[in-house]
Amino acid sequence: MELFKPLETKGEEIKKVKTDAPSEHVRVLIVGSGPAGYTAAIYAARANLNPVLYEGLQPGGQLTTTTEVDNFPGYPDGVTGPVMMEDLKGQAVRFGTDVRFGMATAADLSKEPYSVTIDDDKVITADALIIATGATAKYLGLESEEKFKGQGVSACATCDGFFYKGQDVAVVGGGDTACEEATYLSGICNKVYMIVRKPYLRASKAMQDRVMSTKNIEVLFEHSTKEILGDSNGVTGVSLKKESGEEVKVDITGFFVAIGHQPNSDIFKDFIDMDETGYIQTQPGTPKTNIPGVFACGDVQDKHYRQAVTAAGTGCMAALDAERYLGTRIF
Ligand code: NDP
Numbered sequence: 001m002e003l004f005k006p007l008e009t010k011g012e013e014i015k016k017v018k019t020d021a022p023s024e025h026v027r028v029l030i031v032g033s034g035p036a037g038y039t040a041a042i043y044a045a046r047a048n049l050n051p052v053l054y055e056g057l058q059p060g061g062q063l064t065t066t067t068e069v070d071n072f073p074g075y076p077d078g079v080t081g082p083v084m085m086e087d088l089k090g091q092a093v094r095f096g097t098d099v100r101f102g103m104a105t106a107a108d109l110s111k112e113p114y115s116v117t118i119d120d121d122k123v124i125t126a127d128a129l130i131i132a133t134g135a136t137a138k139y140l141g142l143e144s145e146e147k148f149k150g151q152g153v154s155a156c157a158t159c160d161g162f163f164y165k166g167q168d169v170a171v172v173g174g175g176d177t178a179c180e181e182a183t184y185l186s187g188i189c190n191k192v193y194m195i196v197r198k199p200y201l202r203a204s205k206a207m208q209d210r211v212m213s214t215k216n217i218e219v220l221f222e223h224s225t226k227e228i229l230g231d232s233n234g235v236t237g238v239s240l241k242k243e244s245g246e247e248v249k250v251d252i253t254g255f256f257v258a259i260g261h262q263p264n265s266d267i268f269k270d271f272i273d274m275d276e277t278g279y280i281q282t283q284p285g286t287p288k289t290n291i292p293g294v295f296a297c298g299d300v301q302d303k304h305y306r307q308a309v310t311a312a313g314t315g316c317m318a319a320l321d322a323e324r325y326l327g328t329r330i331f
Helices: 035-046 060-065 081-095 141-147 157-164 177-186 206-213 306-326
Strands: 005-006 016-018 024-033 053-054 098-100 104-108 114-118 122-131 135-137 168-172 191-196 215-221 224-231 233-243 246-249 254-257 259-261 294-296
Touching: 024 035, 024 098, 024 157, 024 233, 024 306, 035 053, 035 060, 035 122, 035 306, 053 114, 053 122, 060 135, 081 098, 081 259, 122 306, 141 224, 157 177, 157 254, 168 246, 177 191, 177 215, 177 254, 191 224, 206 215, 206 259, 224 246, 294 306
Parallel strands: 024 053, 024 122, 053 098, 122 294, 168 191, 168 254, 191 215
Antiparallel strands: 005 016, 104 114, 114 122, 135 259, 224 233, 233 246
16 A cells, blocks of 8 residues: 655655545644744634644753743743743643644645644644744764764753763853853863864853853863764763864763754755755745745744744744735635
8 A cells, every 4th residue: 555645846855745644634733832833823822723733852942951041021030941931832722722742744735735744644734834843953973973972972951961960071162052051061060161163152242251251161262073982881082173283182971062953844845945054935024935824933944043032023923924814715
């Protein structure tokens, strides 16, 4: 029996969606559960659009891996990422959003209604689709990094930092994420090395000042990672190459990667216009994609701002535009 059928696509590659999977039709489908997805859900639910939201692999999105969020309006004393995401979820549910656990694994946007496969075994068709799938941490791509993932190599200090209490660790990257991770780890670990390939940090001035004034953080400028060293017990060190060509070895037990993110747009790539790095291209000033009735919000379409509050703002815009779109259509 043929489980998959090829679809009409923009590109060469043929995306396959199960044809015999059980299906369900909804008015508005939201994929993703960060600030963008939940805000879209709040607005769509309040507009009586009965949104169904699939949370994805990391319910609550990237903010669930951060500690203190001090820059989201409305929390004068700050809030932790996980608490903030629970608040947003609670607000979406309060207005009737059907929040479900499940991962979007394929999509067919070649015809209406648009369909998205969940967990490879259920198809949801929707009159309007809001993509809020966010972005995922990037890795360096070294073989040794892959080898020690989960055994000393991590992309989330707040998730794994606890395991390196009192030990020496390294964070690679020079942006805000790397500085934030290094600062967090400095409160748990004995010593934190920051491995920065440029002669300067890219992070905001406030974050740079924080790093530079933390006694147990040492920034290794103009160093790049050659190899992560270890044995059967996990990471034991990292071999670095200086700009001058000289190689140095640093003893560490934890290696935290904080070099940026990749948008989670892969399953839509055959249908939706994207830039060369996979960020969904929206019509300027709107969440509209090249497909009518398909909207994108949050980090999956934003490589510049990437803040929780900007993601929430575009989530609101996506729901308002979905409502307007549905109001002009007869299904
Ligand atoms: P960025 O893209 O800003 O920084 C990535 C860092 O990793 C850069 O220093 C970059 O170096 C380095 N890097 C990239 N690839 C490699 C590589 N292969 N090897 C070594 N180093 C590498 O990503 P962030 O995740 O830090 O930040 C993303 C956005 O989110 C930013 O706009 C940031 O301001 C924001 N943000 C805000 C926070 C807050 O306000 N609290 C917290 C975290 C992020 P190079 O400079 O040489 O390219």
